[in-house]
Amino acid sequence: MGLLTPADRPGSTAGMSGMHHLNSWTTPDHRVMAIFAESVLITFARYRQLRATDFEAGGVLLGKRRGRHFDVTHLTVPFPTDVRTRTAFNRESSGHQSEASALWTSSGREIGYLGEWHSHPEQDPSPSNIDIRQWEKASTEMIDGLPFLAVIVGDVNLSVSIWQRGSRVDFLDSVI
Numbered sequence: 460m461g462l463l464t465p466a467d468r469p470g471s472t473a474g475m476s477g478m479h480h481l482n483s484w485t486t487p488d489h490r491v492m493a494i495f496a497e498s499v500l501i502t503f504a505r506y507r508q509l510r511a512t513d514f515e516a517g518g519v520l521l522g523k524r525r526g527r528h529f530d531v532t533h534l535t536v537p538f539p540t541d542v543r544t545r546t547a548f549n550r551e552s553s554g555h556q557s558e559a560s561a562l563w564t565s566s567g568r569e570i571g572y573l574g575e576w577h578s579h580p581e582q583d584p585s586p587s588n589i590d591i592r593q594w595e596k597a598s599t600e601m602i603d604g605l606p607f608l609a610v611i612v613g614d615v616n617l618s619v620s621i622w623q624r625g626s627r628v629d630f631l632d633s634v635i
């Protein structure tokens with residue numbers, strides 16, 4: 460089983476009509492959902508670190524907030540100035556920031572900053588201590604204390620969590 464692009468796997472039915480794409484993640488109590496546009500999931504899949512030589516990737520998550528829910532419609536991908544290794548990704552803020560600002564303006568202030576994503580070279584990714592510290596800090600910097608969405612793209616699954624005012628609110632599971 461895998462949540463990311465069956466397209467690359469042998470025997471896949473991707474592209475056939477009626478194929479179901481997993482695109483929603485929810486908290487255990489179903490109070491918060493994160494819905495990813497297919498183009499976002501395809502991009503995540505492209506940055507999986509399937510080969511030993513693949514470096515970590517990452518960027519910002521952009522989209523709309525609908526009440527407590529996250530509608531992730533866009534994302535930024537690594538810029539040449541980002542620092543990338545097998546086990547680390549440090550984004551250089553300027554490129555990601557200016558793309559996010561441009562989309563915010565061109566969308567009439569509808570598509571805004573939701574959080575951050577990066578990849579891990581593991582099947583079922585879990586946050587590192589560095590990730591946790593970064594998200595705790597990032598969530599304290601959100602305007603009006605808005606919740607912050609954190610995604611790790613693993614080789615098979617995503618880790619999706621929500622952070623607010625310096626603490627983790629919940630992990631989200633995929634909706635099958």
Ligand SMILES: [Zn+2]
Pocket residue numbers: 577578579586587590611
């Ligand atoms: Zn990480």
